[in-house]
Amino acid sequence: MSKKFAQKTVGKLTVWAIVSAVILLASIIVMIFAGFNNHILTDSYKTVTVSVQMSSAEYKTEAENIEKICNDAFEEAGMDVVYVSRNKVSTNSHELFYIFGQATKFGTIQETLQSKFSAVAEYEDNFVKVVAHTDSVVEKLPDGYLLRGVLAGVVIAVLAFAYVALRHKIWNGIVAFVATGLSAALSCAVILATRIPITTTVLYAVEFSMLLTAVLVLFTVSKIRKAEKEANEPIATVETVAENVAFKSSLALCISLLCVFAVLAIVGIFAAENFLAFAAISIVAVLVSAFSAIVFAPALYLPIRKLFAAWAEKRARYDYKKGGKGGKQQKSVKQDTPAQTPAPVEETAETAEEAAEETPVEETSEAAEEAVEEAPVEETAEEAVEEAPAEAATEEETDQQE
Amino acid sequence: MGKKKSVVLMVLLNILIIALTVFTVSPTFWFPWNDGLNGWNSPLGEFIDFGSDFKGGYYTYYYPDGVYSEAQYQSNLENYSDEVAEGETQSPRDKYAEGFIAHKGLRLSTDSQYGLVKNGKVNDDFVNEMQRLRNVISDRYSARGYSSFRVAVVDDYAFRVELPAADALYESTFELFSYMGAVNLKIGDTAVEELEEEGVSINDYITNFTIGAQYNFNYIRVNLTQAGKDLIGEKKDSLSTQSSNDTSTTMYICVGDTKILPVYQDNVRSDNLINCAYLEGDNKAQLDTMVVLLNSALEHGEFSVTFSGVSSEIREMENLNGENLDVVILLVLAAITLACIVAMIVKYRRYGVVAAYMTLSYLIVTGLCFAFISGGIFEFTLGSALVYLFVLVLMNVLHAMNYHAIKKQFDLGKTVDSSVMLGYKSTIWLTVDIYAVLLLGALAMLIGAAGVQIMALQAIICLVAGAFCNLLWGRLINYIYLSTQKNKFKYFGFVREDDDDE
Numbered sequence: 020m021s022k023k024f025a026q027k028t029v030g031k032l033t034v035w036a037i038v039s040a041v042i043l044l045a046s047i048i049v050m051i052f053a054g055f056n057n058h059i060l061t062d063s064y065k066t067v068t069v070s071v072q073m074s075s076a077e078y079k080t081e082a083e084n085i086e087k088i089c090n091d092a093f094e095e096a097g098m099d100v101v102y103v104s105r106n107k108v109s110t111n112s113h114e115l116f117y118i119f120g121q122a123t124k125f126g127t128i129q130e131t132l133q134s135k136f137s138a139v140a141e142y143e144d145n146f147v148k149v150v151a152h153t154d155s156v157v158e159k160l161p162d163g164y165l166l167r168g169v170l171a172g173v174v175i176a177v178l179a180f181a182y183v184a185l186r187h188k189i190w191n192g193i194v195a196f197v198a199t200g201l202s203a204a205l206s207c208a209v210i211l212a213t214r215i216p217i218t219t220t221v222l223y224a225v226e227f228s229m230l231l232t233a234v235l236v237l238f239t240v241s242k243i244r245k246a247e248k249e250a251n252e253p254i255a256t257v258e259t260v261a262e263n264v265a266f267k268s269s270l271a272l273c274i275s276l277l278c279v280f281a282v283l284a285i286v287g288i289f290a291a292e293n294f295l296a297f298a299a300i301s302i303v304a305v306l307v308s309a310f311s312a313i314v315f316a317p318a319l320y321l322p323i324r325k326l327f328a329a330w331a332e333k334r335a336r337y338d339y340k341k342g343g344k345g346g347k348q349q350k351s352v353k354q355d356t357p358a359q360t361p362a363p364v365e366e367t368a369e370t371a372e373e374a375a376e377e378t379p380v381e382e383t384s385e386a387a388e389e390a391v392e393e394a395p396v397e398e399t400a401e402e403a404v405e406e407a408p409a410e411a412a413t414e415e416e417t418d419q420q421e
Numbered sequence: 422m423g424k425k426k427s428v429v430l431m432v433l434l435n436i437l438i439i440a441l442t443v444f445t446v447s448p449t450f451w452f453p454w455n456d457g458l459n460g461w462n463s464p465l466g467e468f469i470d471f472g473s474d475f476k477g478g479y480y481t482y483y484y485p486d487g488v489y490s491e492a493q494y495q496s497n498l499e500n501y502s503d504e505v506a507e508g509e510t511q512s513p514r515d516k517y518a519e520g521f522i523a524h525k526g527l528r529l530s531t532d533s534q535y536g537l538v539k540n541g542k543v544n545d546d547f548v549n550e551m552q553r554l555r556n557v558i559s560d561r562y563s564a565r566g567y568s569s570f571r572v573a574v575v576d577d578y579a580f581r582v583e584l585p586a587a588d589a590l591y592e593s594t595f596e597l598f599s600y601m602g603a604v605n606l607k608i609g610d611t612a613v614e615e616l617e618e619e620g621v622s623i624n625d626y627i628t629n630f631t632i633g634a635q636y637n638f639n640y641i642r643v644n645l646t647q648a649g650k651d652l653i654g655e656k657k658d659s660l661s662t663q664s665s666n667d668t669s670t671t672m673y674i675c676v677g678d679t680k681i682l683p684v685y686q687d688n689v690r691s692d693n694l695i696n697c698a699y700l701e702g703d704n705k706a707q708l709d710t711m712v713v714l715l716n717s718a719l720e721h722g723e724f725s726v727t728f729s730g731v732s733s734e735i736r737e738m739e740n741l742n743g744e745n746l747d748v749v750i751l752l753v754l755a756a757i758t759l760a761c762i763v764a765m766i767v768k769y770r771r772y773g774v775v776a777a778y779m780t781l782s783y784l785i786v787t788g789l790c791f792a793f794i795s796g797g798i799f800e801f802t803l804g805s806a807l808v809y810l811f812v813l814v815l816m817n818v819l820h821a822m823n824y825h826a827i828k829k830q831f832d833l834g835k836t837v838d839s840s841v842m843l844g845y846k847s848t849i850w851l852t853v854d855i856y857a858v859l860l861l862g863a864l865a866m867l868i869g870a871a872g873v874q875i876m877a878l879q880a881i882i883c884l885v886a887g888a889f890c891n892l893l894w895g896r897l898i899n900y901i902y903l904s905t906q907k908n909k910f911k912y913f914g915f916v917r918e919d920d921d922d923e
Contacts, residue, residue, distance in 0.1 A: 060741060063573070070492045104477075106736040114736060129491075129526075148492040152526040154581060158559030158572040161871035168873050174865035182858050219569060220474070222873055223804035227811065230862045234815065234855050241851045268822055275814045279757055283806075286753050291743035293474055294750075297803045 021266035025317065029264070030257040032318040039201060039315070046208035058216035058296070059101055063155045065123050067093075069115040069132070070108075072146035078113050081141070088139070089115060092132045098123055125151045160219065168222045172229060176200045179233045183240060190327045191240040194320045195233060202232040202304075202311040209303050220297050228304035235272065235312030238265035243320070255324045264317045273309045277302060427904035434778070434898065442781050445788040446755065469792050472802040472872075473569040473585035475746040480571075481595045482734040483558065483580035484527075485551075485726045487535030490579070494521060494528040525576035536725060543578070550726045551578060554601070557721050558582070561598045564713045568800055568872035583738070587800045590707055592732060597714050599731040601724040602677020604715060608656070609669040615652055623719065626652055630715040632708055633696060639705045641682060641712055643674070643695035653689055660686040676718040677727065681711060750806060757810060758784055761817050769824055771912045775899045776820045779890040783816060786886040791879065804876030812859075812883040819855070819891050823848050827913065837909040845896060856888040 028035070069089060071078060082105070093100055104116040129151040136147040176199045184192025206228040210221055243254050243263045254260055280301045287295030484490065489497070501514040511519075521528040522538055531538045537547050551574075558580055559572045571583040582598075584591045604623045606613040616623060626649035633642040645653060661667035663685040672684040674697075688697040698708060740746055758780060765776035787809060791801060827844030835843065863884055866877035906912045 061571070068492070102741040104738050104741055106738050108736050116736075116738070118741070146496060148495055150491040150526045152575050153577075154573045154575055156571060156573045157555050157580075158563050159570065160563065161566050161568075161570075162560075162563045164870045164873075167868055167870045171866045171868040171873060171877075174868060175862045178861040178865055179858055182854075182861060186854060219872055220803050222869070223802075223807055223876055226862075226866055226869070226873065226876070227807055230859055231811070233858045233862060237851065237854050237858060241854065268818070271821065272815065272818045275818060276811065279810050279814060282757060282760075283753060286749065290749050291746050293742040293803070294746075294753075297474075297807075301807060 021264070021270075022261055025261035025264040025266060026257060028314045029261045029317045029321055032315075032322060035310075035315045035318050039205060042205055042212065043208045046212040049212050049214070053214070055211070055217055056214040058218045059118065059120065061156065061159045061218055063121050063153075064101070065119045065121065065125065066152045066154050067117040067119070067125075067128065067132070068150045068152065069117070069136075070146070070148045070150070071113045071115070072111055073113060074111050075107075075113075082113075085136075085142075085147070086115065088135050089117065089132065092128065092135055093117070096126060096128050096131065098125075098128065164219065164222070168226070172200075172203050172226060175226065175229045175233070176203075179229075179236075183233075183237065187240050187244050188327075190320070190323045191244070193323055194240065194316050195236045197319055198236050198311045198316040199229045199232045201315060202228045202308050205307045205311065206304050209307060210300060213303070215299050215303070216296050218293070218296070220293075221300055224297070224300040224304040227301065228308045231272075231276070231305065231308040232311045232316075235265075235269045235308060236316050238268045238272075239263070239312065239317060239320075241265070253324060253328045255321065255328050257321065260317055260321050260324075264313065266313065269309065269313050273305055273313075276305045280305065424905060427901050430901050431905055434901070438778060438781050438785070441785045445785050445792075469747075469801045470587040471747040471750075472587050472800040473740070474742075474803045475740065475750055475801070476586035477738045477740040478583055478585045479588075479591045479595075480581060480583040480736055480738055481731055482575065483582065483599055483728045483731060484734070485535075485537070485547075485554075485578065486729055487530035487532060487537045488578050489521070489528045489530075491523075491526050491528060524578060527576045527578055529578065537578075547578075547726070550724060553721070554580075554724065554726060557601075557717060557724075558598065561713055561717050564717070565594070565710060566871050568802055568875060585800070588706075590710065592735060593707060594710050595731050595735060597681075597710050599728040600676045600679050600681070600714060600718070601727050602675075602679070602718060603722045604718045605675050605677075607673045607675055607680070608660070609671065613652070613656070613672075625649075627719060629719065630712045632705070632712055638699045639708050640696045640699045641708055641715075643684075643697065645694055650692070650694065653695065657686055657689040660684065660689070662686045663688075674715065676714060677724075681715065750801075754806060754809060758813065761813060765817055765820070769821070770914050771902070771906070772824055772899070772914075775895055775902060776817055778898045779816060779820065779895040780813065782894055783813060783883075783886050783890050786889075787883050790882045790886075794882075800872075800875055802872055802875060804872055805879045808876060808880040808883050812880075812887040815855070816887045816891055819848070819852055820895060822851075823895075824913070828915065831913070831915050831917070837913065837915070841899070841903070849892070852888075852891050856884055856891070859884050860888075 067089075069085065071081075071085060073081065086103075090100070098119055100117050101120060102118040104118075106114040106116055108114055129149050132149040136142050136149065176196050179199050180192040180196035182192075183195040203225050206225045207221075210217070210224075242265045243260070246259070246263045247254050250259075254263055280298045283294055284298035284302070287293070287298055482490065498514055498517060501512070501517045503512045503514040505512045520531050522531060522541065522543075523529075524543065529537045529543065531541075536544055538544060555574060562570050562572050562582065562584075567585060567588065569585050571581075573581045575581045582595065584594060588594060604627065606616055606623075606626075615621065616626070626646055628644040628646055628649075631642045631644060633640050656672065659670060660672055661670040666685075673680040674682040674684060682698050684695055684697050688695050690696060698711065743749070762777040762780050765773035765780075767773070769776065791805070823845060826848045827840045830840035830843045830847075831837065860881065863877050863880040866873055866880065868874075869877060903909060903912060910917065
């Protein structure tokens with residue numbers, strides 16, 4: 020099943036590139052028209068502060084009633100409380116801190132709530148004051164947070180390229196570089212497009228997706244390299260690449276991580292809103308990494324490998340021993356006509372054979388075809404050698420006739 | 422390895438791992454026979470600094486002098502009598518109320534000494550000053566490097582600042598960052614003459630402030646220009662020593678009217694540079710805050726607006742996302758760790774038991790590192806939980822891959838021992854590659870700021886622990902455990918029709 024899936028995905032780089040581009044474009048459009056969906060706690064909001072001067076023991080018994088008065092008043096005014104924080108200012112001073120969305124209209128809530136408290140006899144001697152504020156966020160990110168985060172991402176991709184290229188050849192390094200970069204971009208794009216509330220934790224998930232993609236790419240790259248060494252030829256066809264995509268191990272890792280984050284999401288539903296948001300972001304990161312490494316990377320690998328195989332093949336044609344027999348002469352042979360230098364042609368044929376023997380193991384099957392193509396050259400050279408004396412004889416006869 | 426030796430080693434291993442696991446994950450409890458005076462502090466619960474993702478934090482208001490919150494104004498108002506005295510046209514309360522204009526949830530004093538109000542409207546100079554203050558205060562908190570914080574303008578003319586619970590020095594930070602004014606030097610209470618001359622700026626003498634380290638101490642280094650060195654060279658002999666501590670001859674580095682750092686004769690080096698405010702390594706956070714303040718004051722200079730009474734406005738804030746989230750996250754991580762152990766044992770039987778040992782070892786190493794390598798670096802955030810879980814799952818998946826590699830060799834007809842050797846051999850370089858790439862990635866993440874940098878440091882710990890478990894520890898345990906087994910086929914759950922060999 021994994022092979023069938025891989026056969027459908029490998030060789031369709033254009034399709035996956037278009038899909039990625041569409042996702043990126045969609046996120047840009049959403050961002051332009053709807054802006055960032057900042058989490059309310061990192062954005063500007065409106066607040067109502069209820070300050071209560073009461074001993075801690077007394078406050079413990081009255082807290083519920085005080086909150087009920089506040090909630091009833093907010094409900095009457097049509098104001099949705101997003102968060103409420105029960106803060107302690109000092110031993111005899113407490114505070115209820117209500118947070119509302121930026122678009123909330125206060126109206127006369129301050130006066131209404133104040134009068135409700137003033138009307139309660141028990142709170143007459145207690146200082147219960149209600150104040151409504153507008154809270155406009157100025158700064159919420161550490162110095163250089165975004166810039167350094169992006170820089171770290173770039174360095175991750177470069178290091179992934181460098182290591183994979185050194186260990187598993189440069190074409191695999193290129194695949195690792197592009198896949199990790201794509202996973203970072205797509206993670207950001209999907210998070211923006213799906214309007215998941217943005218906090219500083221988004222950067223954690225983006226960096227994580229890059230690391231996960233690097234791991235998943237390594238699974239496939241390692242398998243392909245092993246297959247290449249066993250087959251003694253490049254893995255550069257849809258069939259062979261599809262056969263060697265490390266589907267099972269990649270899926271095992273991704274599914275395990277998805278299960279873990281699903282647990283976090285379930286806990287988040289009941290206990291902590293930020294767990295739910297973070298789990299959602301992490302699930303996006305895993306899915307994007309799976310796409311980048313299991314679908315996109317093998318599709319990208321194929322044309323890149325073919326390109327490098329073609330370059331290797333081209334280099335192999337000129338691959339000769341420096342200063343060796345027929346070495347320089349081979350170049351000159353290519354420039355001269357075969358009839359004028361019969362002896363070097365024979366040696367050229369031999370040199371071509373030597374060159375064919377000396378070419379690296381990775382020589383493609385096309386090189387074998389090339390050897391076949393060279394055979395006619397040999398024959399041609401031999402025929403030329405046979406023809407040369409014939410032509411020479413013909414010329415002599417012509418001269419004699421004259 | 423002989424069977425007896427293997428059994429002894431396995432028993433010792435069991436004792437060690439169980440003991441360390443209990444030590445790492447046990448909750449805090451008190452001994453009942455000691456009336457709660459003595460007990461056990463859980464490393465994970467007590468020593469880990471939880472970030473604002475799990476614990477609340479603190480916040481305060483910065484009200485410029487002359488600006489009051491409506492609540493404070495009403496409170497002050499009630500202290501005045503509303504009875505009109507004889508010969509007076511207004512009650513004291515009305516007189517007090519006349520001295521303020523209302524602006525949203527604030528009251529601004531019309532007293533000219535504050536310069537807030539002009540002709541019944543908010544003074545433009547004050548509005549411009551507020552814009553400058555906005556940039557300065559946000560830059561200070563931004564430069565401090567908290568994993569999460571928030572600076573907001575409240576009703577246009579006040580500030581509200583939030584800090585995470587992990588900052589134990591929050592009071593000092595709130596107070597220090599509220600100081601507005603230029604950096605200046607005083608000897609005792611008298612300003613240094615040279616700085617009072619016209620056209621002279623403190624920047625002509627001081628370049629910047631940095632943190633230095635010596636042995637187990639950190640200190641603030643005052644980087645001086647040549648003119649600054651000459652000035653200090655002239656003054657140093659007349660300065661008080663730290664032992665005599667004569668305040669009238671001590672030099673102070675001030676921000677506005679507030680003395681921030683004392684400079685004694687002992688603090689002046691032979692090259693006339695100043696190293697002062699030596700504090701032990703654990704207190705580096707306080708020096709970091711001072712340096713940010715001093716550099717900010719050096720850069721921005723004088724302000725006409727000052728803040729006071731910041732400490733009285735500090736509130737402790739609960740986590741808005743939920744209650745006891747520090748306990749919840751520890752329980753979630755424990756549950757997932759246990760689920761990994763159970764899943765591996767169910768799937769791979771006795772070979773899965775090796776995974777259980779590896780997982781527990783990973784838990785012990787990472788848990789103790791997170792708990793005891795503190796110093797304000799290792800705040801536990803959602804990123805920390807992410808890297809812990811990622812490496813935990815990766816470690817178990819790689820262990821499972823080892824199993825399948827061994828099985829593949831076994832299916833080719835090799836003996837169990839050969840299969841183990843060849844199976845491990847076939848996966849070792851992939852495992853090395855994966856951990857190498859991840860470590861490089863984690864090192865690259867150190868470039869990030871605040872939470873990303875913290876996550877990188879924790880990722881390095883998790884990855885080193887994971888690599889150790891996968892490449893060495895797990896294989897060693899497998900070797901020892903396998904040596905204790907009578908039936909090696911059963912250990913791996915292998916079945917071979919023709920088993921003439923064993």
